[in-house]
Amino acid sequence: MTEPLVFEDRHDRHVAVGVGGLLAEFNVPELLTAADIRIAVRVAELVGEQSEAVRLALALAVRSVRGGSTCISLAELVRSTQHPELPWPEPEAWHAEVAASPLVDADVPVMRVEGRLIYLDRYFELESDLCRDLVGRDEHAAPEPDEQLLAADLARLFPGESYAEQRAAGERAARGWTTVLTGGPGTGKTTALARLLAVLASQARATGRPPLRVALVAPTGKAAARMKEAVAAVADQDGFTDEERAWLKGLTASTMHRLLGFRPDNGTRFRHDRRRRLPHDVVVVDESSMVSLTLMARLVEAVRHDSRLVLVGDPDQLSSIEAGTVLRDLVRGWGSAPSSPVTHLRSGHRFGGAIIDLASAVRDGDADAAIEILRSGDPSVRLVAGDRLPETIRELLLPDARSMAELARVGDGEGALRVLGSHRLLCAHREGPFGAETWNQQVERWLDADAGHTLGRPWFAGRPVLVTENDRGLRLYNGDTGMTIPDGEGLKVLIAEDERRTFAPSRLGAVHTAYAMTVHRSQGSQFERVSVLLPDDDSRLLTRELLYTALTRAESSVTLLGSEGAVRAAINTPVLRASGLAERLDRALGA
Ligand SMILES: Nc1ncnc2c1ncn2[C@@H]1O[C@H](COP(=O)(O)OP(=O)(O)OP(=O)(O)O)[C@@H](O)[C@H]1O
Numbered sequence: 001m002t003e004p005l006v007f008e009d010r011h012d013r014h015v016a017v018g019v020g021g022l023l024a025e026f027n028v029p030e031l032l033t034a035a036d037i038r039i040a041v042r043v044a045e046l047v048g049e050q051s052e053a054v055r056l057a058l059a060l061a062v063r064s065v066r067g068g069s070t071c072i073s074l075a076e077l078v079r080s081t082q083h084p085e086l087p088w089p090e091p092e093a094w095h096a097e098v099a100a101s102p103l104v105d106a107d108v109p110v111m112r113v114e115g116r117l118i119y120l121d122r123y124f125e126l127e128s129d130l131c132r133d134l135v136g137r138d139e140h141a142a143p144e145p146d147e148q149l150l151a152a153d154l155a156r157l158f159p160g161e162s163y164a165e166q167r168a169a170g171e172r173a174a175r176g177w178t179t180v181l182t183g184g185p186g187t188g189k190t191t192a193l194a195r196l197l198a199v200l201a202s203q204a205r206a207t208g209r210p211p212l213r214v215a216l217v218a219p220t221g222k223a224a225a226r227m228k229e230a231v232a233a234v235a236d237q238d239g240f241t242d243e244e245r246a247w248l249k250g251l252t253a254s255t256m257h258r259l260l261g262f263r264p265d266n267g268t269r270f271r272h273d274r275r276r277r278l279p280h281d282v283v284v285v286d287e288s289s290m291v292s293l294t295l296m297a298r299l300v301e302a303v304r305h306d307s308r309l310v311l312v313g314d315p316d317q318l319s320s321i322e323a324g325t326v327l328r329d330l331v332r333g334w335g336s337a338p339s340s341p342v343t344h345l346r347s348g349h350r351f352g353g354a355i356i357d358l359a360s361a362v363r364d365g366d367a368d369a370a371i372e373i374l375r376s377g378d379p380s381v382r383l384v385a386g387d388r389l390p391e392t393i394r395e396l397l398l399p400d401a402r403s404m405a406e407l408a409r410v411g412d413g414e415g416a417l418r419v420l421g422s423h424r425l426l427c428a429h430r431e432g433p434f435g436a437e438t439w440n441q442q443v444e445r446w447l448d449a450d451a452g453h454t455l456g457r458p459w460f461a462g463r464p465v466l467v468t469e470n471d472r473g474l475r476l477y478n479g480d481t482g483m484t485i486p487d488g489e490g491l492k493v494l495i496a497e498d499e500r501r502t503f504a505p506s507r508l509g510a511v512h513t514a515y516a517m518t519v520h521r522s523q524g525s526q527f528e529r530v531s532v533l534l535p536d537d538d539s540r541l542l543t544r545e546l547l548y549t550a551l552t553r554a555e556s557s558v559t560l561l562g563s564e565g566a567v568r569a570a571i572n573t574p575v576l577r578a579s580g581l582a583e584r585l586d587r588a589l590g591a
Pocket residue numbers: 162163166183184185186187188189190191192230349350
């Protein structure tokens with residue numbers, strides 16, 4: 001399916017110097033940047049493609065990837081454009097011209113055309129590989145479980161009516177190589193996962209095989225750590241044998257990048273690939289909605305066809321930062337095919353009260369219901385008008401910032417980290433009046449005013465930080481959080497993820513202050529209380545998935561800062577990304 005493209009890029013306003021004609025006319029905000037145009041012109045020149053319309057299509061394809069799409073449909077772009085005043089070529093003739101271009105028809109094509117979709121070659125290959133690998137996994141003989149044991153284990157580990165949906169997932173995992181387990185917050189995904197792992201381990205034991213080698217992975221270190229803890233907590237529940245408990249608690253989790261193995265010579269390839277597959281018998285990916293097309297393709301190609309692949313996630317959350325909407329596409333592509341490995345958990349098991357009701361209304365696009373819940377007076381969900389924004393944010397952030405500073409100053413980094421985990425301001429934007437950076441800096445200025453002098457910048461005792469890039473050398477992962485505490489005369493940063501470690505600030509490369517963070521970065525984390533700063537209702541980042549993701553980060557309460565109009569605008573704006581994966585999978589299954 002393709003949908004209109006929506007972009008947000010602060011470089012939009014840059015002008016492509018020295019480019020005339022059609023491309024220059026499309027160099028307008030929110031459409032083509034100077035960089036898109038330069039790339040298109042350079043590549044077109046290399047293959048001798050002179051057509052301005054084809055160059056325009058190439059620039060739009062380059063641009064679409066940065067907007068999260070993996071392909072474009074010219075007809076769809078023309079139909080849905082917010083710039084109808086531009087001289088768009090007639091879509092059918094335009095598409096035909098692209099299809100006949102040397103950019104497509106070369107030994108090493110730059111673009112690929114399939115049906116009405118146009119891809120950059122790399123994304124076409126990734127999508128085709130992923131689809132082929134997933135379908136190919138089911139072409140091998142299915143696992144043959146010990147039926148008697150399976151029936152007994154399913155009854156023991158998934159007892160009664162309340163486990164019916166999860167039991168279906170457990171059975172699917174025992175009978176197939178691929179399992180996709182989806183559901184909203186509190187629908188029992190982790191519970192089902194731990195129990196289905198026990199079913200698989202029991203089957204392996206019965207056939208005298210060595211203990212299952214399980215890889216638990218997630219796109220971020222934070223999400224991986226959460227999964228490990230959650231699986232270990234499920235192991236304490238009823239139904240497990242002591243042996244299963246010990247085994248589940250001994251499982252370790254890592255990022256997908258760490259599992260696949262970084263390669264110093266190549267940023268997009270890994271040590272494990274289809275020639276050197278992973279040794280694990282079961283590979284579990286949690287928070288799969290965050291996984292880009294590139295990373296999912298690399299992971300799936302590295303999984304042995306006789307290993308279980310278990311993808312867990314909530315397809316209604318924001319998609320990956322990089323291009324793709326893989327989990328959503330897989331759910332749609334497999335649809336209700338009899339061979340579909342998808343189990344969607346629907347029943348809520350955790351009392352989520354108004355937060356879950358609100359998140360469900362947002363997910364279902366029901367703005368009236370959402371507003372009604374926000375007006376109900378339930379203390380766990382509040383809508384606070386954005387007209388006194390600085391005062392409101394000050395009330396929300398400053399008391400915690402002060403206690404973090406006080407605790408950190410006396411060396412209680414753990415205590416300060418606990419305060420950090422109790423609340424987070426989530427923003428749609430990184431910069432600008434509604435941006436996380438802006439409010440992080442504002443909190444620092446408020447602390448300066450408290451202290452009567454400027455605190456150290458960027459480092460001061462009590463500065464909470466968020467790691468924003470993986471650092472293999474230091475074993476630090478995107479999403480890890482830390483607290484700055486005194487170290488003699490200087491400072492050090494306590495990172496308390498899997499283990500407690502401290503680092504000299506100068507060793508930490510990519511870190512941000514963490515009083516506020518973007519909703520994108522918050523994926524895979526949860527906080528006791530969450531405040532969500534909604535941007536103006538015309539912000540392109542204000543989408544249904546963004547609001548749903550933000551709401552589902554909260555454990556006990558949510559404060560939305562913004563107008564009712566902004567809430568409605570978010571709910572009425574589902575994220576639009578173009579991808580051909582669902583249709584490709586559907587076609588491959590029908591073939
Ligand atoms: N079948 C069940 N019967 C009763 N309680 C259940 C069942 N499944 C899960 N629960 C309980 O519901 C709560 C949520 O379960 P779980 O953590 O597995 O959900 P989840 O989908 O992984 O949630 P999240 O996505 O928010 O992490 C837990 O307290 C769990 O013990």
